[in-house]
Amino acid sequence: xxxxxxxxxxxxxxxxxxxxxxxxxxxxxxxxxxxxxxxxxxxxxxxxxxxxxxxxxxxxxxxxxxxxxxxxxxxxxxxxxxxxxxxxxxxxxxxxxxxxxxxxxxxxxxxxxxxxxxxxxxxxxxxxxxxxxxxxxxxxxxxxxxxxxxxxxxxxxxxxxxxxxxxxxxxxxxxxxxxxxxxxxxxxxxxxxxxxxxxxxxxxxxxxxxxxxxxxxxxxxxxxxxxxxxxxxxxxxxxxxxxxxxxxxxxxxxxxxxxxxxxxxxxxxxxxxxxxxxxxxxxxxxxxxxxxxxxxxxxxxxxxxxxxxxxxxxxxxxxxxxxxxxxxxxxxxxxxxxxxxxxxxxxxxxxxxxxxxxxxxxxxxxxxxxxxxxxxxxxxxxxxxxxxxxxxxxxxxxxxxxxxxxxxxxxxxx
Numbered sequence: 001x002x003x004x005x006x007x008x009x010x011x012x013x014x015x016x017x018x019x020x021x022x023x024x025x026x027x028x029x030x031x032x033x034x035x036x037x038x039x040x041x042x043x044x045x046x047x048x049x050x051x052x053x054x055x056x057x058x059x060x061x062x063x064x065x066x067x068x069x070x071x072x073x074x075x076x077x078x079x080x081x082x083x084x085x086x087x088x089x090x091x092x093x094x095x096x097x098x099x100x101x102x103x104x105x106x107x108x109x110x111x112x113x114x115x116x117x118x119x120x121x122x123x124x125x126x127x128x129x130x131x132x133x134x135x136x137x138x139x140x141x142x143x144x145x146x147x148x149x150x151x152x153x154x155x156x157x158x159x160x161x162x163x164x165x166x167x168x169x170x171x172x173x174x175x176x177x178x179x180x181x182x183x184x185x186x187x188x189x190x191x192x193x194x195x196x197x198x199x200x201x202x203x204x205x206x207x208x209x210x211x212x213x214x215x216x217x218x219x220x221x222x223x224x225x226x227x228x229x230x231x232x233x234x235x236x237x238x239x240x241x242x243x244x245x246x247x248x249x250x251x252x253x254x255x256x257x258x259x260x261x262x263x264x265x266x267x268x269x270x271x272x273x274x275x276x277x278x279x280x281x282x283x284x285x286x287x288x289x290x291x292x293x294x295x296x297x298x299x300x301x302x303x304x305x306x307x308x309x310x311x312x313x314x315x316x317x318x319x320x321x322x323x324x325x326x327x328x329x330x331x332x333x334x335x336x337x338x339x340x341x342x343x344x345x346x347x348x349x350x351x352x353x354x355x356x357x358x359x360x361x362x363x364x365x366x367x368x369x370x371x372x373x374x375x376x377x378x379x380x381x382x383x384x385x386x387x388x389x390x391x392x393x394x395x396x397x398x399x400x401x402x403x404x405x406x407x408x409x410x411x412x413x414x
Contacts, residue, residue: 011034015045019054022054022057044069046082052097056097068080076111077109078111081107083107087136088122089122090132114153120157134168143173146186149188152184152192155192160201160204162204163204170211194228197229202236202240206243214248223250230262235270238275263275264310266307276317299323306348315358315362
């Protein structure tokens, strides 16, 4: 049913913050709570427009505070009350008026989102969002309420990357609540830390780790945040995880194999180089370059997915192209074999040839790879070997140059 002329005048006046128009409409007989035929009520639109005067006048004349939006094509607005409209519009002043009047601070919309969650993810300025969240918490809002996805307010704050909001929520009711919030898992098995990572919020990831957030990885590899950062090609987050220490996200033994394989599979050359430098005591990058993943050497993954540059990176890092996988296949035997039949690009033939040529240079790569130890200081013919490395024959190169009638020889040793 359509609205009467009087009801429309009241809604338009509330939306514009026009107090005289609202007063005139109510004086003429309009219901301060609005019509049940309207999906929006005067108090909702006045709260969203930020008109404190109109909100106060409507409340003084008995406007109902807990009516909910209905029938909107956009599901995000379904079930919203006046408090939701104030928060999602970033109107702190009208929110304070509603809370003082006794509005339900933990009311949820059709998505199960509380006003506190809305404050964490609205587009208002970060200081305004924090101020609204503080007002709600002071009124008694519960930060542990879950939405329909099983997320709490901290998930939304982490996804928005607001460190001040994160701090406010974690300080709400002491350290015991803080631990619950940091470890809270949504229906999608995401903690707030992973929500920050999935939204590529580098600062929030670093902040949560500094506050004690941790990730656990099960035997199937679920929860591997390092791998997720590699898949998302987020070098800044990979570096943040390294700086925090891989123990905070499951430990190197759990997170590195899949992360290395994912980098090699996707052709993430820069990230693969970065992963190969993860410290292993006195071991060099050759340790990871020859690591066994997904049933075979890491080099087989790069060859199997035809990522040309990654094959070169691994060989340069000390990978041995002669090592077979569980099926006794070497990297040269399975170039492109892991690619789906319909996913081979037009350049696959040339890529395959390039990988084969690169693998044939394996001995030369090993001779000058990162795993070769340097010459000992002060010794021309001695090689210093870190403990645990087998002895290797030093590599020497003679360079001959003619200077007039003389032949000058220069020896470069490795």
